[in-house]
Amino acid sequence: MNFWPGSATKRGWSERRPSVEALSHLLVLAEHAHGRLKPVTLAAAGFAAQVCARAGGTFDFLVLGEGVGAVAEALRTYGAARVLVADHPALREPLADKHAHLLAQAVGACGVTMVVAAASTYSKDVLPRAAALLDAGMLSEVVAVQADGGGFTFQRLMFAGNVLGTATLEGPVRFLTVRPAAFAAPASAPGLAVVEMLAVEAVTLPNYLTFQAREEKVSARPDATEARVVVAGGRALKTSQEFEQLVGGLADALGAAVGASRAVVDAGLVPNSLQIGQTGKAVAPELYVALGISGAIQHLAGMKDSRVIVAINRDPEAPIFEVADYGLIADIHQAVPELVDKLRRR
């Protein structure tokens, strides 16, 4: 049996690519869930505003989904020229084939020169696909941008955050994801962005993927990428009850989000959505508390930009102490309940 279609991508509309021009026209792909805008979107908008301020230009948002009117409305006050919206039942689930198709189409139709989104599993799925549809290149996890004489150079992290690379990106359209922590949300602008609805012809959308199910653990705690304080647990935690009691307990005392090392996720103690690191989430809260985490470079890659790092570990040699502002050599089973107790009694 051979299912191979044997043909290259059809991309007739990509012929309408813009010519190289002095002014940037950025498109920020918005991210949302359960009808709510994800705050990381504003970091991508912050990047776009920075580029516009330095090199001249404007930016638009693009919202893809079903029933996203409130999300679009929420985006009107951040200095964008337009909020482009494709609202259709076919876009209900964030399937890469359809979302990338519409993103590429919007880029072609609007003369976009730069596409940007906050680094997330959604943008990492969709942006490279859309870039390739337009024969464009991409840079991931950008942390800084410089405009020099009509061109741009970008800084990005490589080798598990150990190396800072300076790179250029050629071509009429550039695709980028940015590290949310590296860019602040743009200041609220006086005018309101115009909301423009894009027509969606469902029959023309690619159909390689079918959504089946989603498993999400609903939690009253904030997401680690959005929280001011993150408490993370490592292999020192032996059961999910213990994790909940110590890591969850301290998190609640601090109004914090919870995170975990890969070891704990692999052991099945907590869901994958809690993993912090090179291959999990990158966070940079005001305060990061690492409980029984050794500090492997793959973990540090996801948290070493936090403003204040606290480590509690019983091994004085643990590498986590090399990045911690405050290190306490202690058994978490003693130190954490004491900490929670004293925080609660304040």
Place this chain on the structure above:
Amino acid sequence: MKILVAAKRVPDPDTRIRVRSDGAGIATEGVRFALNPFDAIALEAAIRLKEQGGASEIVVVGIDAETGVETLRAGLAMGADRAVLVREVAPLDPFAVAKLLAAVCRREQPQLILMGKQAIDDDCNQTGQMLAARLGIGQATFVSRLDLGPDQSTARCGRETDSGTETVTVTLPAVVTVDLRLNEPRYVTALGILRAKKKPIQEVTPAELGVDPTPRTRLLHLAPAPRRKAGVRVQSVDELLARLRDEARVV
């Protein structure tokens, strides 16, 4: 069905990376190189599908200089049937790699393309998605559960996302990029190494594939990322709390 697995040679995850003093690259003296851990997981998934009777042949593909042979031999020793090395010494980016892999796929016509979700050197996480777009086929990324449909026309994939997991079915042929928790790759055995010596490694050039591998991105300069300085050791929970309150002002 035929499975194609992409394999990249990267510094071993446990080596300490140092940037060369001229900023033109990383220092490679004394650095151990290995198959990208995510690619090893992709290959393991392919081998398991073959062992379960779901696949007939596994082709492992690398794009590299001469040194790529070593990585491909490791893949053959794990259990791939044959290898293709696209010989290229110039620096590439995911855009160029996807173009080259697309050309190999058009020749090989695999029904399933398995690859790592990212390479642990440049951490791009783009190539699989770009490849799928170039081929005009579907993709399932960050996959930690993979089952072929009964007639092998689809794959059911559990994907790890920022909010949990998501299950999708993707029509084959497709690109599936794998995440850490899909499996634990087997160790190479002495017998595997012996067998690998007899397995073919075909070499091609970008020109033979009709591909211009000029990248879209160019790395101008590398620098060590800013390092944090170690702070203080506190002697007690009380001292920790006091410092967090009065010095760092975070609680």
